[in-house]
Structure formats: structure tokens, C-alpha cells
Amino acid sequence: EAQVTQNPRYLITVTGKKLTVTCSQNMNHEYMSWYRQDPGLGLRQIYYSMNVEVTDKGDVPEGYKVSRKEKRNFPLILESPSPNQTSLYFCASSPQGAEVDEQYFGPGTRLTVT
């Protein structure tokens, strides 16, 4: 089944404790992206990757890191999480990242930072 998977689905952590949210897609897509969803703010793009080893900042990259060492994986790293990073996170992928491409979203990861 073609899909985007994210792990973990739920995570509660404390301020400053490094964490990684994994994202994997099995559709051989070139483009992958991370978003966060917050009440009243909709979905905001954090980082995106056009291909292996090629990443760039979205609208809200502060406090996040990403890497794209393999085509299928695009982990989101929070080196020192803070409470304002409590949010619902979505990973997405699309064939080329071209405008005409629809993005396929993962099920989401709900992160709480205390």
C-alpha cells in the first residue's frame, strides 16, 4: 500500500530533550516536506526537500533540523524542544514537488513539550 508513515504518533517530552520524528514514504517520491498544524494558524511548512541531500527552509524552520540521506526517509529533528513546539506535525511527499503534484500526507505526530 502506497503510504507515508510517521513515528511516533504521539510523544510527550520535556524541554531540552532532543527528539526525532521519523517519516518514510514507499512511493519513490522526490519531494518531501514537514508541516505543523496549530489552532488558528492552519498548516505551516517547516522544511522541504527536493531530493536526496537537498533541503530548504519553509516558513517556520526555527528550532528544527532535517536531513535527507535516503530518498524514502525525511526525519525531523528537534535538538532542544521548547513548549512552543507543542503541535501536530505532518510529513508529506509528492512525486516531483512541482505545483501540479498533489502531496500525500502522513497520519500526523502529536507532540507535547512540557
Added chain:
Amino acid sequence: DQQVKQNSPSLSVQEGRISILNCDYTNSMFDYFLWYKKYPAEGPTFLISISSIKDKNEDGRFTVFLNKSAKHLSLHIVPSQPGDSAVYFCAASSGTYKYIFGTGTRLKVLA
């Protein structure tokens, strides 16, 4: 600065009637627009899109209209069904691999 705005946080419609969801944008460089639907506890799923060279795109019960001069697009769902109850996001892109999403409109279709 919210470049893509969905000014109606929620909308209720009777089953069988038309649902109209609106989206406004400020950046004239946007040239491609998409609508996504999101159910609770799931990721968004693609619904329909439109290029700035068109003013209308139709897919079954879903039609998107684009008014470039007004920087406004709308999604029409006819007829509305209870299964359409979800949060709808519009998104815009200017060909830079970046996507700007609106804040979403929660649609409730009443049986």
C-alpha cells in the same frame, strides 16, 4: 502576515445543498492553488487543484473557481453529503517548492 486566508472558520450546510468554501490570497505570484480535506486523526488528503491560467476546474461534485483579479478562490461542493464533513484547507504555491496553507474551514453537513 497571512498570505492565504480562509475567513470562515466553520460552515454548516444541509445535506443535498451546495457548500461554498472561500479562500483569499495576497501574493500575486501564486500561480497554483490546491484544496485539501482533513478528517480528525488523519492527514490531509488532496481534493482538487487549479492553475492560474484557468478560472474553473471541476471534478465530480467538486468545482474550484479562481478569480485572479480579486485574488479569491472558492470550492463548491454539490450536492453536499454527510461524509463531506471535514476541515478544508486551501493552499497556494508560486513554483518555488513552498506551499502556503490557509487556516482551514470546518464544514459540517447536516443530515
